Amino acid sequence: MATFDLEPVARQSTAELIADRLRIAIMRGALEPGEQLGEADLAAKFDVSRGPVREAMQRLVSEGLLHSIRHRGIFVIELTVDDIEDVYRSRAAIERGVLERILEGRCEATYAALGPSIEMMRAAADKGDAAAVSDADQQFHEVLVQSSESPRLVRAARTLLIETRMCLGALQTTYDDLHEQVTEHETLRDAIGAGQLELAYTLLSEHMSDAVTRLRHQREATSGTPGTAS
Incomplete structure (x- = not known):
């Protein structure tokens, strides 16, 4: 039987999947500019723990689609x-x-x-x-x-x-x-x-x-x- 060098199949993590969903929601206006996002609320909606939600939100903060305000929370950006x-x-x-x-x-x-x-x-x-x-x-x-x-x-x-x-x-x-x-x-x-x-x-x-x-x-x-x- 022939042997092959097989590489692991790349799979999206839960955080990546949530980040994708959030991007689409922001793009289509389901999450409106200036809207605050809460970890607990999103975790309940996605039926996951808060860890992947937190990671997904931080990804979008780094991309510039969300922004964090100290002691207030994370919000969808507003474009001037x-x-x-x-x-x-x-x-x-x-x-x-x-x-x-x-x-x-x-x-x-x-x-x-x-x-x-x-x-x-x-x-x-x-x-x-x-x-x-x-x-x-x-x-x-x-x-x-x-x-x-x-x-x-x-x-x-x-x-x-x-x-x-x-x-x-x-x-x-x-x-x-x-x-x-x-x-x-x-x-x-x-x-x-x-x-x-x-x-x-x-x-x-x-x-x-x-x-x-x-x-x-x-x-x-x-x-x-x-x-x-x-």
């Missing part, structure tokens, strides 16, 4: 307009690096990989489902970053993409016409597929700048005060 601009500025830098990696020889594979996200986005736009469009939008950028095959770029982008979704709040999107959101991503995908480096850079930069402008206007309209967060 300055934070929003910083999120998109950071994303633009990371995703430009992603494009550099992709355009070294991964154009065709990335073009194909982005197809399902575009189809999901278009189908959701046809139904007028803004939340589903945002889900597909996020998936598009996750796939884009993963296509770089750079673990560090993937890791750096993860929290920023969650913060991006948090920026949208309950509105889920800043586009009046959801199909415009689809078209922007289709155009970027086409530039990547054609290996048009400078065009892809320009489209990405315009996409990020436009998003900041839209979100700033949204926040100002919600708060009634220019330049402040709601």
